[in-house]
Amino acid sequence: MGAGHAHPLYLPGTSPLHRARPQCKIAASLLFVLAVVATPREAFWAFGLYAVALAGVATVGRVPLTLLARRLVIELPFLLFAVFLPFVGQGERVEVLGVPMAVGGLWGAWNIVAKGTLGVAASAIVAATTPVAELLRGLERLRLPKLLVTIAGFMVRYADVIADEVRRMRIARISRGHDPRWIWQARAVAASAGTLFIRSYERGERVYLAMVSRGYAGAMPVLEDLGATRAQWLAALCLPAMAALVAATAWGVRP
Amino acid sequence: MTPALEVEGVAFAYPDGHQALFGVSFAIQRGERVALLGPNGAGKTTLVLQCNGVLMPGAGRVVVTGLPVATEHLKEIRRRVGIVFQDPDDQLFMPTVAEDVAFGPANLGLRGAELETRVKAALAAVGMEEHAGRPPHHLSFGQRRRVAVATVLAMEPDILILDEPSSNLDPASRRELAEIVTGLDVTILMVTHDLPYALQLCPRALVMNGGAITADGTTAELLADAELLAANRLELPFGFDPAALRAR
Numbered sequence: 001m002g003a004g005h006a007h008p009l010y011l012p013g014t015s016p017l018h019r020a021r022p023q024c025k026i027a028a029s030l031l032f033v034l035a036v037v038a039t040p041r042e043a044f045w046a047f048g049l050y051a052v053a054l055a056g057v058a059t060v061g062r063v064p065l066t067l068l069a070r071r072l073v074i075e076l077p078f079l080l081f082a083v084f085l086p087f088v089g090q091g092e093r094v095e096v097l098g099v100p101m102a103v104g105g106l107w108g109a110w111n112i113v114a115k116g117t118l119g120v121a122a123s124a125i126v127a128a129t130t131p132v133a134e135l136l137r138g139l140e141r142l143r144l145p146k147l148l149v150t151i152a153g154f155m156v157r158y159a160d161v162i163a164d165e166v167r168r169m170r171i172a173r174i175s176r177g178h179d180p181r182w183i184w185q186a187r188a189v190a191a192s193a194g195t196l197f198i199r200s201y202e203r204g205e206r207v208y209l210a211m212v213s214r215g216y217a218g219a220m221p222v223l224e225d226l227g228a229t230r231a232q233w234l235a236a237l238c239l240p241a242m243a244a245l246v247a248a249t250a251w252g253v254r255p
Numbered sequence: 256m257t258p259a260l261e262v263e264g265v266a267f268a269y270p271d272g273h274q275a276l277f278g279v280s281f282a283i284q285r286g287e288r289v290a291l292l293g294p295n296g297a298g299k300t301t302l303v304l305q306c307n308g309v310l311m312p313g314a315g316r317v318v319v320t321g322l323p324v325a326t327e328h329l330k331e332i333r334r335r336v337g338i339v340f341q342d343p344d345d346q347l348f349m350p351t352v353a354e355d356v357a358f359g360p361a362n363l364g365l366r367g368a369e370l371e372t373r374v375k376a377a378l379a380a381v382g383m384e385e386h387a388g389r390p391p392h393h394l395s396f397g398q399r400r401r402v403a404v405a406t407v408l409a410m411e412p413d414i415l416i417l418d419e420p421s422s423n424l425d426p427a428s429r430r431e432l433a434e435i436v437t438g439l440d441v442t443i444l445m446v447t448h449d450l451p452y453a454l455q456l457c458p459r460a461l462v463m464n465g466g467a468i469t470a471d472g473t474t475a476e477l478l479a480d481a482e483l484l485a486a487n488r489l490e491l492p493f494g495f496d497p498a499a500l501r502a503r
Contacts, residue, residue: 214358214362221361
């Protein structure tokens with residue numbers, strides 16, 4: 001039965017970053033990304049500073065840099081798009097290793113790669129040091145509508161249950177000789193999807209019934225106050241403040 | 256003494272016209288452990304949902320420790336009647352075991368140290384204290400069923416209703432749950448078609464079939480009555496000797 005691992009991105013630990021309040025981490029990474037995006041793409045030194053700062057944060061959180069590098073793989077599909085830009089771009093061209101490339105396209109590709117990588121790295125660090133349950137509470141503290149947080153929580157909770165049901169249905173199908181290879185054999189798969197929808201819908205009703213039976217009246221109870229102190233906020237905002245300063249300087253020294 | 260649960264002439268039809276209950280009456284005294292036996296489709300679950308006001312009877316009434324089930328005091332009724340549903344995945348939906356156990360008492364308005372004490376006591380009662388911080392889906396099925404019992408115990412109910420508690424459990428989990436149930440100091444109504452489990456845990460049993468109570472007596476006597484069992488689509492497992500029941 002569904003005894004999978006719900007937090008494949010989480011790296012258990014007790015570092016200062018693990019102990020930081022989730023809302024501080026979420027807000028800090030969001031502001032950091034905004035500062036990175038606002039930095040002019042010509043300021044190579046600024047992106048270097050950002051990368052060094054992120055590596056520092058990862059070290060504080062005991063997140064191995066090799067692991068972080070592996071998790072950056074998720075952005076590959078987006079980078080693939082960036083790789084095409086120098087070839088399909090219009091305008092002025094330069095020769096790189098004998099291949100003519102568009103200058104504008106090169107700048108565009110660099111812009112996507114640098115900013116995308118920094119953003120993915122920042123969120124990977126937050127995910128590695130914050131369990132999913134805490135992320136949800138952090139979002140709630142940041143005044144994200146409670147209904148959305150509740151729905152996200154249910155999604156996390158039941159993803160495994162539903163994936164398990166999909167797996168069991170598939171095994172039952174292939175055990176009866178189903179071997180889909182062609183599109184016209186997709187009928188059974190489609191029927192399974194329909195059944196799964198009905199089953200999940202019915203489960204939703206049963207979950208609601210069980211909640212009502214335990215006194216649910218439309219609002220999730222707030223169990224503990226996870227408020228952050230001013231010191232915790234200040235510590236968390238160090239990184240985005242530094243990034244904002246770098247971004248502002250980069251605009252200032254721009255020729 | 257007021258009974259823990261009193262059901263008087265309860266009849267109920269679903270909105271689609273299907274009549275599920277035809278005048279059900281019985282009473283359960285405080286501290287009793289009673290089994291509600293019956294085949295699939297007998298109306299057992301429909302009856303259970305009348306007990307905490309999720310469904311309201313079309314006729315008759317349900318009284319829980321002196322308080323009639325009615326819309327104006329549903330909150331108190333749902334504190335007094337704790338239902339453990341058949342599938343623990345339906346019951347456990349919070350990110351961690353402790354939060355799930357806290358959900359019920361928090362809905363009753365408990366906070367802080369008081370809430371924490373309730374959660375700890377409920378988890379201790381089912382032997383799951385060390386799993387408090389884990390997500391429910393990392394537990395085994397038997398452990399999840401025990402946590403589901405704890406989520407209801409945390410509300411300190413007057414009557415605990417267990418819907419098919421032994422379904423899908425391996426023999427060891429089944430025995431562990433039996434030990435927990437017999438150790439609880441609470442009135443219990445256990446809905447099941449697992450007859451040996453009913454015999455092991457409940458001195459008294461009600462038999463239900465076709466939306467009505469067809470028998471009420473000591474579990475051992477009812478299970479030894481082959482004709483009664485056959486008439487209600489109930490069967491003892493292979494190799495189970497009804498003669499041995501009379502000797503008990």
